[in-house]
Amino acid sequence: MTTFQFLRRLIMLRPLLYVGNALAWTVIYLIPIAPGLITQQFFDSLTGSDSLKIGTWGIIALLLAAALARVAMIYVGCITDVQYRFRMSMILRRNLLGHVLKQPGARAIPVSPGEAISYFRDDVDQTEEAVSWSVDVFGLTCFAIVSSYILLKIDVQMTLLVFLPLVLVVTVAQLATTRLQKYRAASRESTARVTGAISEMFGNVQAIQVAGAEDRVIERFRRFNEDRRKTMLKDKLLGETLDTVFTNSVNLGIGLILLLAGAKMRGGSFTVGDFSLFVYYLTFVTQVISNVGKFMTYFKQMTVALARMTELLQGAAAGVLTRRGKLVLAKGSRPAAEASDPAVAREPLRALEVTGLSYRFPDTGRGIENVGLRLEGGSFTVVTGAIGSGKTTLVRTLLGLLPKDEGTITWNGKPVEEPGTFFTPAQSAYSAQIPRLYSDTLRNNILLGHRDNDGELARAVHDSVMEYDVAHLQQGLETVVGPRGVKLSGGQMQRAAAARMLVREAELYVFDDVSSALDVETEQKLWERIFASRGNAACLVVSHRRAALAHADHIIVMKDGRIESEGTVDELLAASETFRELWYGDERGKDGRVQQD
Template sequence: MKATSAQTAAGNRRFSTFRLFMGLIRYTPWLYSWNLFNWILITLVPILPGLVTKEFFDILSGASTTGFNVATVIALLLASAMARVAAILVGFLSDVHFRFRAAGLLRRNMLEHILREPGAKAIPGSPGEAISQFRDDVEQVEEAVSWSVDAISMIFFAAVSVYILARIDAQMTLWVFLPLVVVVALAQLSTGWLQKYRAASREATSQVTGAISEMFTSVQAIQVAGAEDRVIGQFRELNDTRRKSMLKDKLFSQALDSVFSNTVNLGTGFILILAGQKMQNGTFQVGDFALFVYYLNFVTTFIQNFGKFLTYYKQSTVSTERMGALLQGASGEKLIRKAPLYLRGEMPGPAEIASEAVPGTAFKGSAAAAGLALDELKVAGLTYMYPATGRGISEIDFTLQKGSFTVVTGRIGSGKTTLVRTLLGLLPPDGGQVLWNGHQVEDPGNFFVPPVSAYTPQVPRLYSDTLTENILLGLPNEGGRLQEAVHAAVLEHDVEELHLGLDTVIGPRGVKLSGGQAQRTAAARMFAREAELYVFDDLSSALDVETEQKLWERLFAGRKAACLVVSHRKAVLQHADRILLLKDGRLHASGTLAELLDSNEEMRRLWSGEIS
């Protein structure tokens, strides 16, 4: 396991910005090619007006050899201008489509990876930092990939213009493109500073975003503690740090851009002086001078844009590393894994998207239809230790049979929640095996999902949406699914008292519901999944005795699934087929309630209420 993790981490470090760019290009090669073609066309169109401008001055000076008149030249200039306007319009449309898909793929793949990671390592940093990575770093990479089109198309323009200008005067042409060498050299020399200032500004932005998130989630605690001034003061300090780091980042980038521009301007000055001398000597015609001056504007733009692309590319290295940090050692190739974005047509429902929980299996119906109906779940040697404390669970063994009702109990801190979270893959196990019908579950986090299993945590996760959407979470309401789930969770009378019933918006984190209503809403969400295994973590802690009794009665009356329940409530323990008694992170004893009360002192003390 350690060797594999080390190899994965090393592979992620080797994932370069160039590979990231190439992966985004390969995601929609046709769109990138179309976009590149359009911008090559946009940059090459000015070649014709340059030649036409030369011809115009040649006509005026009597040096023309084509036989064109002034009216023809003006018509050609107007036609080329209209062609460039049309090409720019098409080019911007193709660029927007490519950029949207590139950014969408990065965000989609990062979010998918986070959602599939165990809960303990889903986000390595603060939510604010993750928001910055999803927003700022993705935008930086998107910008740089888009500018690669400009850089490539300008190279085509440079190649054609060099050919034309060199045929007129090779020395002048050298002076035109010499600034490009200076720009590239400066961009290379400034790499370290660019990356240093960009990393600092991104980190400062993450801290500010994180502070905002913490303030909104802790408003009541801040008010109760009277800590408003201290929190505001800390927020001002973070903002001041961000202002300074952003200023350095912007200042250095703009200074570098200014150096690029002035390098080009110096080259332009030399060209004008040299052109004046050549015209005095009679080796340079007015039309030649007009052509050089006309192309000079576009060559200047090319050199500035090329320098800007190099700057963006260097800064994208920081963004690539920051996005890779979200993968926590996984290969950077995950960022560019090809996946559908569903940008056209109707968004498919959850049942239409094949789950990757088990390779080759699409969970579009029941677990039984997928060949995953539960006969036996066996856990052997399951172990997980929290890195910060060294506490957790160790060498846990037990077996669940189809339709059984198993209760995990023990005093506070004995490892009950840790056990179920490790079993479900929400915590990455340090050891042990989980066998479903005799087959080892290699990836519990992706396997123990509906319709294989459904889980209700200690603290329900509810959203500011209607009660219906919180229960179904995108599932279609087929066959009375919603009503059955509401009934099973003893929620029907609460729904009747709500102003809009199931259409009531319950507010952020379900603040409009009581603790018991929030728990039963989470239970209804679980019952709506019709899973083979239901896992309850202290579900009835906020319920009154009568409501709790009804909930368990309804569950027992229609129960087909196996249940694994974390609880210390007597009503639950009395219904258990088997009780798993934990102590200090280990399986202290197991058996029926009668067996444990007869043989185990720890169980007797828990039952009598001597210990919590």
């Protein structure tokens, strides 16, 4: 999509509002035509050559009326401009965010969260400015056409000698906007690096402290800031230089008028009123040139913004940015999804079948190949295998958190076309290998906006074996856990993530190594409680721990991205060397990290 096509599609998002805004500002820019003519008549009246013959007070009344009319129209124009700009920028951000949220979790954004914020904030703002200035250019162009016609009728030579040099000066200055576009792109990139570095530092405080890397991290951040300072200084300096050229072109024009008007006035072909009209219109005509220059600058900067936002789409068509749709603005006007969205209607699980499921990571080529499995309602299936065998990749591809390359997934015999959209509550709930907690209360981290109906929170806390921990926290469930849950132990974080999943009733619960940081006794309680309380819901568990394997109805052993073998514990102990290594390795205490809560 070209920048011009992007601009046109943005205009068509709210065409009536855009046209209304353009008409309002066109009237605002055309109104000064009248005061210029009135001023001309006023000065001509001093020499008795005016044509209105309404006297000084009549002229003053007309000037006041024109001024009041322009003030009123500016008020209207501000309203239409704010309304249009706000809606356009919100639609852009909504479409960007909507696309990101629909992507597989591992590929949601190609940059750091801090850089993504820069895309949502700065690039959308830059686009908003360009579209808004297109309205000003249209209005000022209309003014330039009308005023040029009036001035040419008065004196063609004077008009050409005054305005052609100005056009040349501004055009030469405009050529510099190509360099400005380059500086603006560098400024955006350096700002994104700084924002991303801040996000990374805040998210990895403990890792930085443990490594003793505070000085190196700060020095890296200082270099990013220095690069940002230099690029922003170049951007600002060139922008201000161009603004200065555009602004001072008015003074250049007035000087030319003074040089040329004297001889014409002595010859009687140029009146004092004509002189005042030229000076009055000069400000607005040069403003036209200046604002057209600014619009061209914004337009080129929008090219940079479009490229950056398209990068965030990761290969999707740029048309995603300008997709039409209802923009909900009123607070409380959107009903809760749990109550109204038919997509979350719960369908009891009878059988989930996966055939030929494959996914390869683009960078490494590793992944899973031709995986097939079947889960029945109420079953307890464990996926196990050595590190790097593809266990986590399997469940993430199944749930749509990674985009499958091949394979089919059916729920009760019906194809699942969009796993990432389908496998959400109330169909399924998922607890990731690495818990993600927010700097909020434990209650809010578990609920995440879910309503606590009929004691669901209390049951989830009990089933995740957290009741003892909650009782001994200083403020219980109201305890703020800190960024990424730093105030909790590893085992508490895993069980809080499990409680978050269990509070949402679902037909399929997916646990990805949720007990790796638990002691043996706590892990045993966790699986016993989940096994007793899950009803007819199926469980898909990634684990190599004995406590989970002992509860399994069916075990899948992964190796090198494929299913090596499957069956019960006894069957696999008899037939699978990989499973025997895992089973007896766990018995000897070689099952990886075991962290006491």
